[in-house]
Amino acid sequence: MPTSLLQHPNIVRFYKHWKGQAGKVVFITEYMTSGSLKNFIKRAQKNKTKVGMKMWKRWCRQILYALSYFHGSDPEIIHGNLSCDTVFIQHNGLIKIGCVAPDMIHKHVKTVHDVRKNYYYTAPEYGSPNWDCTIDIYAFGVCALEMAMTEMLTTVANGSEGKSKLPDHAAMMGAIDRLDDSGQREFIRSCLAFNKEDRPTAKELLMHDLLFDVHPLKVFAAHELVKLFDSKGQLLETSYMSKLRSTSEGVFAEIKHSDGREPQLHQSKLADIEKFLQEVRDGLYPLTGVQPPERVDHKSKAPAAESSLEAEGEATEYVEKRRVVTIVSCKMEGSEECGAQRHISMVVKLEDGVQRQLSCDLTRDDTAEIVANELIHYGYINKADHDTVVAHAAPLFKAS
DSSP states (O other): OOOOGOOTTTTOEEEEEEGGGGGGGGEEEOOOOTOBHHHHHHHHTTTTTTHHHHHHHHHHHHHHHHHHHHHBSOOOOOOOOOTTTTTEEEETEEEOOOOOHHHHHHHHHOOOOOOOOGGGGTTTTTSSTTTTTTOOOOHHHHHHHHHHHTTOOHHHHHHGGOOOOOOHHHHHHHHHHOSEEEEEOOOOOOOOOOSSSGGGOOOHHSSTTTOOOOOOOHHHHHHHGGBBBBBOOOOOOHHHHHHHSSSEEEEEEOOOTSOOOOEEEEESHHHHHHHHHHHHHHTTSSOTTTTTOOBOOOTTOOOOGGGGGTTTOOOOOOOOSSSSEEEEEEEEOOOOOTTOOEEEEEEEEEEEEEEEEEEEEOTTTOOHHHHHHHHHHHHSOOGGHHHHHHHHHHHHHHHO
């Protein structure tokens, strides 16, 4: 199953992979600006700050929304490696889970070293003949517990003695008992049920009283409007958007009642509306319990992406099909005259909204033309964007 086919706002985009030298596997994925959830929790713990209930709910919804997408595919997809290490966070609070499952690693890599420190995320039935997608629910329960505690369970298990000790099921139940909110305790316990039959599905958890919200009219209206986004991530100019642009205070959404009342939601700044629409499009406000996740049919798809691993030590050339919409920044450090190593860095925004950060050290013979050609060769930019990159980089080479 080609993982590059998986497209969801709460799943890290996976573009390409190949087998490199010394048995290493190279992955090209979406860049996540703020690192893993584990690192975030460790920073919060160090600063003695807690994850609030509102943020905890938002994170849980986004993780479950991605799991619902996986489990609702045809055939269903089992992540099998969910942990705070494989959940990533963006600067705006958007949560995404990595989509590289361990089964693919075991299939294509000769030597696999199991990471023992993450064993406590593994459901009791994992490895038996009858395990299924409920192992992801168990792992999610562990993540939800660590988010609620704002502390890694391994730290709790080690205690002040500093000995290496993994938390067992009993230790996790004890950690749940120390949570203040009774609804939170019940919710996490249901995910960590020892018998897989007792665990709820991702969709059922999204409908749980603790997580389910009656969405404001603003969110419903925004989801309708994001359907008007074009492939480049820009809002199409409709009569509705034209009306908003023509007034300093436009009506974002309204409900017409039978008695003539028309409550209206006003936004004083168009920039606020466009920012909110982009956040909805990015996946920050999923309509949980309202619209089913898009189903993915992999039965008729040939796993072409996996075949690239068969060539020992050779990387299959990756062709970037997305165009560069904007070159956000382009700068060079160092100077040949001062004898310092020159280094160029560039941030480009692609047509699907992804920002790609590119940087490399330069030799004496490098030019803007050479840099652009190498970016095309390694699949970082589209061939049609060659002249645009050269135009931005050439002045920097002249100045250095």
